[in-house]
Amino acid sequence: MAVVSPMLDVMPQQTNPTRNPQIEIPRMMATRHEIVEEPPVQVAVQDKMYVAVGKELKENKSTVLWALHNSGGRKICLLHVHEPGQWIPLMGTKFPVSQLEEHQVKAYRETEKQDMNKLLREYSMICERAGVSTDVVHTTKDSIDKGIVELISQHSIKMLVMGAAADKHYSRKMMQTKSKKATYVHLQAPLFCRILFVCKGHLVHTREGRLERIRTEVASPTLQANPNNETGQPSSLRSRSVTEGLTSSGPDYRRARSDIHGMRISTFSSDSSEGLTPHRSSNTLGSFNDWEEISRSCPPLNSLTSSCSSPVVMANDSDLTSPARADPGSESHAMLPKEDHHRHSSPPSVLEGVMDCELYDQLEQAMVEAATSRQEAFEQSKRRRKAEKDAIDAIRRAKTSESLHAEEMRKRKEYEEALARGREELENMKRHVDEVMEELRIAQEHKSSLENQIASSNQMILELEQKMFSAVELLQKYKKERDDLQVERDEALEVSELRKKQAEEASNALTPQFFSEFSFSEIEEATCNFDQSLKIGEGGYGSIYKGLLRHTQVAIKMLKSNSSQGPSEFQQEVNILSKLRHPNLVTLIGACPESCILVYEYYPNGSLEDRLLCKNNTPPLTWQTRIRIAAELCSVLVFLHSCKHHSIVHGDLKPANILIDANHVSKLGDFGICRVLTRDESSSSNTTLCHRTNPKGTLGYMDPEILSSGELTPKSDVYSFGIILLQLLTGKSAVWIAREVRCALHNGNLKNLLDSTAGDWPFVQAIQLAHLAMRCCEIDRRNRPDLASEVWRVLEPMKASCGSPHRSG
Template sequence: MDQEEVHIAVGKNFKREKANILWAAANFPRATLVLVNVHWPSKWMPFMGGELLYKFADEKEKEMHRDKQTEATVKMLLQYKSLCDTREVKAHYITHDDILVGLVNLIKKLKIKRIVIGSRKMAKQEELRKCCQVWVVLNGKYMSTSNDYLKHTGNIGNRGSSDLLASIHELTQLSDESDGYTTPPSDFYVSFQADDIISGDGVIQMEGADQSAKEAEQGVEESNAYEEVEIFSEEGADKSDEIQSARNISEEAAKLMEEMKKLQRKLKDLQDEGYNHEQSILSPRKGSALLRERTLLKNRYPKLHIPDHISEFPMSRIEKATNNFHSKNLIGEGGYGPVYKGKLGGVIVAIKMLGPHGKPHGKQGFPEFQQEVVVLSRTEHPHIVRLIGVCQESCILIYEHLPNGTLMDGLSKGLPWKDRIRILAEQRSALAHLHSSFPHAIIHADLKLTNILLDAGNVSRLGDFGTARIVQMKPLEEDTVCRRTNPMGTMGYMDPIFFMTGELTTESDVYAFGVVILQVLTGLLDLNIVEQVQEALRRDAVHGLLDASAGSWPEVQAERLLRLALKCCNLERKQRPTFTSDTDWRPLDILRTMATASKSRKWSRGK
């Protein structure tokens, strides 16, 4: 057993894999331990605070995401390696969108004789069992051994290299319909080590006694030379050249970025030197005055005109109202900053911190603060949140307090369908009011479940106008309610046309409202909810689609509303309904009437 290897399949569950690695180390004291991992790439990748289908991302974003995934996998394997301080440990991983196929490919590539598996389900796979001896070890406890491979040894291990390459190529072919983050028709097979010493056979080994895990991770971070990529296909050489070319371009880009950062730092140093020199030649009195002036200019924001019906509060009052922003008063934590419950003038209020330019609270700054003040100070509607006051010095907004949280909270608590329909009707009314404002229409631009708030009676208010935009309306022109701006909002709710063109229109709010309707009726929060509902309607499966926690839906009318919601999400903007057209929203109005009538009959019987 001196020259033998024991391969251990590892995943992301550190506790489970640690137990299995230690079991193998104890039971095979003289064998070389080899860690193998199949990285399954997600079809989704982080984007703008949400998620984006990998296939829709641009090449630069894809490359950055792949690099992060590679780095995470390497660090994970190095962490596992550190468990065996005095043992020789090798590691290999492959990227594949089918874990079983990827693992079989690794077994054939490395000619694995035995493998430790920590999953009963995977260990039962016939394709795996006929490749090598399978040891099933669960949480460090030996369960069983499969020797099915003995029946098939004539089929593997003795094949020519050309046959093996053909087999791997066949196994790794992907469907043209695949949406995900996938490898090319062949696999990415990667082997690496901590100190970058490559053995003669091209497999990189990790010497356990020479370097600690911490030093190994440092080595990974400080050098990109830890990986060697081998691609198996007929066009392997061309693919390798393309990859090398891409890496060279990435390296050049990184060097340019670093040079730019150095120049920016040098410029800042020169500016600071000039400022200090100017200070030194001024008299102490003038220097002090200049310093005060510059500090004020740095921290001061344009003073907004606050309408009379909105109160202004000093920071001292806000601190007192929130008990100096005590954690027990924290009622929300959004992307734009924390929201605290407080009491001002005997009234319970919600205090939203936007924190200008890098202050500890919040990620927004003065522009968003200004936007909310401007929009909400000129908007009055029973289903739009009411702005009570502001604290200009710290970019703080003070709203009426709505104790029942967000519409998402309501859905999670099983909000009845009658209330859900009423809330949708209320929000359609609020959005129609915004879009029909004259001479300036208001586009919310970030409509979603968490921006619809509920009072004690579950009456809704539309909130968070930090991304809202005011658009000049010209009644004599056809397409006038449009504004060019950088794409903003939340993935899943964002109008794809706005995302691609930067043209924000009232139809962008209609798209987001369509997604909200689908979520309210189904209880689903997936980013691909439009496709799920389309498929359910195609299969005539509306009954199983509606959220059962809301009670017994009127299915015929609910289906009509689902179809209207899909029309809101049409990629052709002109096909979407408008909030101001009662005819377009007849399915919602009918359901609202049914909900109201149902409540009235129930109330009459109770009386």
């Protein structure tokens, strides 16, 4: 019997996925006292960890921080692939690169390069703040994922950290990459690179490199000992040892075969003459036991002698022990000495008497038949043993065939499923291609129609340009004629203007002036030498200080003396405010002519603009107060426009020039650019007073007709009043406010546009005020309402219903 070693040292091998995983081939065997150890696999230490970063700093910051925490002392190298933009923004839209000039594309590429360098510096600063030095590797490619794979090959990158997906896609069950870039790098990157895929600061998946795989296979062998085998040897070797043991004869052979195949084989006993293995005591023809049995069955010697009529011939010892009568399968008979043959083959009971010849012949025939039977039994046993061996081989081959058949069926099923999926994907692809082709056809038709429209539009533009050039020429001609007429009119009116000035000087001499003159030293003392802590306002006109002058709290406005308009604005305000008095006009207390300084009454609540914006956390104005302010502003404008012999147009009406006193009474101020219109200045075509001047004021509140014609009229103040009224209703900025209110009125959702901080507006009055304000904001001044006859008629009853002014806003 072959001796099988009880201990195996199996080294790992890479297994073929198409082979049966249950069949394992040992790489090396050792005896019980010989254990061979493999030298440990040496893994190269990574000196750099590359981190792939993109354009979105917020998305990639978590990946960089994860790499910093898990670098293990390695140096960090930032890896970036820049993808040039194929659409370039220009003039508020985007154009493809192919449609732009080379210098435009070059300038945009330079901007992209600067943005990329700035982004990489921010990534490097993150690493530097963590105390880790960094390198930067970047390239420019039309495809980011292909660029990453190319950089891995160029720089022989052994370890790479990159994002698996956007942070919003992260979940605890996430085990694979989700972004197309990460999937492409996972499949296409060289095998020597180990890639760590991270999402939202968590390691999601690791693709081991080639060196790491070899180390893993060495550390975890695939071939292990069978737990059912007590000796620790593989099943294949154990089967071989059992097969070798079956070649030996005897009871061990029979028991072994019976244990393997689950069959019980009947064996011959040791005292039978047909045993598989011949025995000396049972197969010799002249054994004592056989002859004793024959003696007991035979009659006595004297009976045989008396019954036999012929003389008895004694059998020779050699005849009794002749080979013809012996067992042909006996081996011990031939090996005995000659004396033993005679002693054992001739029992005393036979030699002493005479045996019947017939009985002897029958005995001899029985012996021959027994020998033949033994030979046949032996041949049958050999045939049965061979049949059993063939059956075992057939069973083994059948099991192997079944395993191979099952494996082939499994592969066939997988191939059929893959083929079905491929066909389905092909059908989907064909359907998608058809859809894309249909969309392309529609797009081409749309493109052709757009090209036709563009061509017709270009033709129309050319025609309009020609008409515009003709209109410009005609306009220039009319302007020249107007200038000539204006020169003639100016020359004709010189005498009348001199007469008017003389009349105005006479009337001004009789008009009382309510203001005082102060010295500059008094102004300095009142403002503590113009202390900056006392400054309460500043603008293009100059600065305003809060001061105490002659035991009176005043507001001191210092105009810019170095400006060309400073003295004229100073004189304008002095001439207007020193001669007019109204409850809603600011009170001019005095002036310092030598320094262009005006002294007003101090109003503690600031301007209407400050109150609408709730500056310094002041409480918002109620809707009652806002209606009363609108009525007061209308009253003072009617007063200015209807002065005797002349009309005063403010010209710069806005919330910043409307002051609020302690009782929330509005005061109109800043008359630096106002104009005085006389009755003789009216045009011949209509009776509206006007003054030609350069456009001045604040955009958003300025009358649009001033910009086109340069004519300042009382209707200009009506337009500004309408904008202020809309601001009181909504609390919004003056820019585009008229358009927003017009859309709200058209859609019926004005209530959503009203300023909720003013309280619950009475909706009927709010609608009435909105329509009144929109009439005041008409582009054509002829459509604007008259303040005295139309606007005041609406605001007066509203003011009466709101009550008298009080101290709370």
